Amino acid sequence: STEQLLPGFTLLRGFCLKEAATLLRAIDEITARSPFRHMVVPGGHTMSVAMTNCGDVGWVSDRSGYRYSPDDPVTGEPWPPTPAIFRDLASKASSAVGFSNFMPNGCLINRYAPGARLSLHQDRNEQDFTQPIVSVSLGLPATFLLGSLTRSDTPRRIRVEHGDVAVWGGPARLIYHGVAPLREGIHPLSGSNRINLTFRHVSM
Ligand code: MD3
Numbered sequence: 001s002t003e004q005l006l007p008g009f010t011l012l013r014g015f016c017l018k019e020a021a022t023l024l025r026a027i028d029e030i031t032a033r034s035p036f037r038h039m040v041v042p043g044g045h046t047m048s049v050a051m052t053n054c055g056d057v058g059w060v061s062d063r064s065g066y067r068y069s070p071d072d073p074v075t076g077e078p079w080p081p082t083p084a085i086f087r088d089l090a091s092k093a094s095s096a097v098g099f100s101n102f103m104p105n106g107c108l109i110n111r112y113a114p115g116a117r118l119s120l121h122q123d124r125n126e127q128d129f130t131q132p133i134v135s136v137s138l139g140l141p142a143t144f145l146l147g148s149l150t151r152s153d154t155p156r157r158i159r160v161e162h163g164d165v166a167v168w169g170g171p172a173r174l175i176y177h178g179v180a181p182l183r184e185g186i187h188p189l190s191g192s193n194r195i196n197l198t199f200r201h202v203s204m
Pocket residue numbers: 108110118123133135166168172173174175176177178179196198
């Protein structure tokens with residue numbers, strides 16, 4: 001089903017169910033080269049979500065701040081290339097929602113274990129806010145926190161499941177969002193984890 005939850009935010013439920021197992025195998029190949037790691041944020045805390053990237057640019061954080069980098073600071077090598085099946089899915093999902101020329105050049109891969117969460121934030125490091133972000137949920141279900149343009153507004157809670165794809169663009173691009181602490185569970189394809197992909201176009 002297709003649910004427009006806010007102007008510029010559309011949830012495509014079950015959109016990638018058929019290719020989900022293939023996506024997870026591709027993620028295993030990426031993380032064999034650029035492993036999941038818990039990044040440190042400028043305040044000094046270590047994130048509960050483990051992250052890695054593929055593509056030309058990847059999101060990284062350390063004591064000195066957030067940025068996009070062409071290289072993985074852990075391996076010193078470029079991030080692994082984006083698998084064709086990732087690019088096909090990002091393009092299929094964005095065009096289903098009316099963004100015809102989405103050209104992601106990076107994909108952030110988040111892994112949530114039970115208890116891991118992402119507090120309310122905006123994604124504003126990409127420069128070009130005319131391009132959407134496409135996010136793909138795999139494995140255990142989670143609760144998206146869907147806020148507004150004002151940090152202090154109480155967010156809506158949206159349940160997302162394995163195979164759901166969300167497209168965020170236009171007026172929703174700068175809304176505050178997050179993920180509630182992951183509940184324990186076992187998923188046949190991802191075990192005790194949730195994996196989320198976010199495809200982004202980063203201007204460098
Ligand atoms: C709304 N990830 O990596 S994806 C992130 O499930 C991030 O791992 C979450 O927020 C996750 O930055 C949520 C949904 C999402 C991603 C980007 C957005 C929502 C967004 C950008 C703008 C507005």
